[in-house]
Amino acid sequence: MASDEVDDRPSRLDTGEVIDGFRLEERTHQGGMANLWRVSRVDDEGSDDTLPLIMKVPRIKGGDDPATIVGFEVEQMIMPTLSGVHVPKFVAKGDFTRQPYIVMERIGGETLRARFEHAPLPLDEVVSIGARVATALHDLHRQQVIHLDVKPSNILFRPDGSAVLVDFGLSRHAQLPDLLEEEFELPMGTGPYMSPEQVQFVRSDLRSDLFALGVLLYHLATGARPFGAPTSVRGLRKRLYQAPVPPRALRPELPPWLQEVILRCLEVDPARRHQSAAQLAFELQNPDQVVLTERAQRLQVQGGWAGSLKRWFAAIGHEARPPEAGLRSLRSPILLAAVDVAGATPDLLAAVRETVQRLLQTEPGARLACLTVMKTNLIAADELVEADGSSRHVNLLVQLKHWAHPLQPSRHEAPREPAAGRVTYHVLEAPDPAGAIVDYARKNQVDHIVIGARSSGGLRRYLGSVSSQVAAEAECTVTVVRA
């Protein structure tokens, strides 16, 4: 075995040293838990790519250091399972019997931490950061992983603006053993960002990441931390009963919808937050569709001890729940009904609605986006159409709402929190309806598109079928409904 040949203590590393074919070029970061080295491959043959690389090497502080070791074990276990643009590409790892390390793609630029120094930031930047980080989180959650340490220094951006999440030392993979579960007697996470359930040792709820993102957005928008930076467990537990100061009290020009979104992220009971990162990204990208509740209007901390008690009860409810394995709320899909309200036959419209209704019944956490496309000319539209445009737009929206009316929960049923804002309406203007639908679905991380089949009219046949193009090009599930 390889372990017989070498010293079991990782030695001090120097520039120029070669480890398993990677040459240490320069130490780019010295952190509390790990050092980062820019590395290159010594043996270039076989590496077809020119991927810039870094090596992450844990800093073991004399003797046993379970926190560092287990965190690094976890990261070594989870990183190789991840893929996509929202994580650094994993390249290689070395185990503790020789020299522990992870070699991965180097993401250029600075972490979001650099922008934090400048908070409060312009609101459109805050919203854009929030949408991009939520999109990255959703991609991670789809891969069965909860980050559990979302904070500015763990977020980077690619040149195209997409967010990249790093540091999976506290993460949890639903299909891999949780090595951290039993390891520590203190809550694991970073003080200001830790969700109430993490404070209570629950490590299986992906909505914990939405809480952390809420803290981050609150800070970027106001320059203040919603729950301070506690260092004791007692200080951490305060967030279970103390509601944050509403962001608009600190920054009056912050729009009510954004306060609604941020305070919803910071709910103590995960069931009252957004049910998936995609739903949060959706709201940040569609502010006009955010349903405002009392949260949006708050200008001071919720009423005294009664408010604290309410928050605390919600926290207790959570505490009582057994920590289950698996990502509980992965099934909070976004459903897109692409409806040709102006062109389809009444039979087809009813059939599409019936299919949507059935899907909503089986997915209680689902969110429905109703969409129709107003076809515009490819070449600059003539005056008449331009003038006519806005009324056509309104008309389509009215028809779309009318179509979806039977899908709304009845007015007599008590509205439940996650159901609020379940249905949204969108009229797109585009020359190519199928392309617009596919594009919209991708940007909003839609899980399932329901669309009517083309009718058999000669004109439709001549123009081609929108539904077949959507079915061919969409990245998600597509159901094509026939009347």
Added chain:
Amino acid sequence: MKIALVTDLHANREAVETVLAHAASQGAQRYVFLGDFVGYGADPGWVIDRLREHVAAGAHAVLGNHDAAVVQGPLPTMIPEARQVVEWTRARLDAAQLAFLGSLPMSVSEADRLYVHANAFAPADWGYVIGRMEAVRSMQATAARFTFCGHVHDPKLFHLSGTGKVGDFVPSPGMPIPLSMQRQWLVIPGSAGQPRDGNPAACYAIFEPASATLTYHRVPYDVESAAAKIRAAGLPPRLAQRLQHGE
């Protein structure tokens, strides 16, 4: 190199055939059988003959409690149903097959791996690794980094850190699990011939020592035929039902 770990085959020809074919399709080059080749099922002779071929080709096999009972004859403490199966099985094996069972070792060590049927602390007493307590006891009784055992029919994975913290995990089939070299692991692949976790599909696991990667597998097999043979053989009908429901 990939090692297929197959345990608690229990004379179930249909399950064993399917598991071995699946392991071969996954690229398994070596086989380790963790005991209980007979008992419950209707094809003890066939299963033992396959096992002998594999052992002749370099596979490892260790003794299980059902194998020991068939070799020694039923124990006075056995419940009537078990006694009936042991007697039935003994009557269907020839001398060579019985001798082969009798020659199986209690455990086998290979590199940093221990193969044993029940546990590492008292293998001949056949105590079950029911939970974390027994798992810790077993891992502390061996220097091996990886212990592979059967006896318990439900797939499970235990781990013990250098600081003495133990964890357990119910694996998802088909998901490769990298086993860190920083801790000890106890792997229960789950029963191939008589699954009991509510899923009738056969269990086994594949381990790759080079990357220390473990993958649990579940493979559906022809349960109906295996159950029909049990009934036709006059064995207790409950054993046939049990296969069909995986309980």
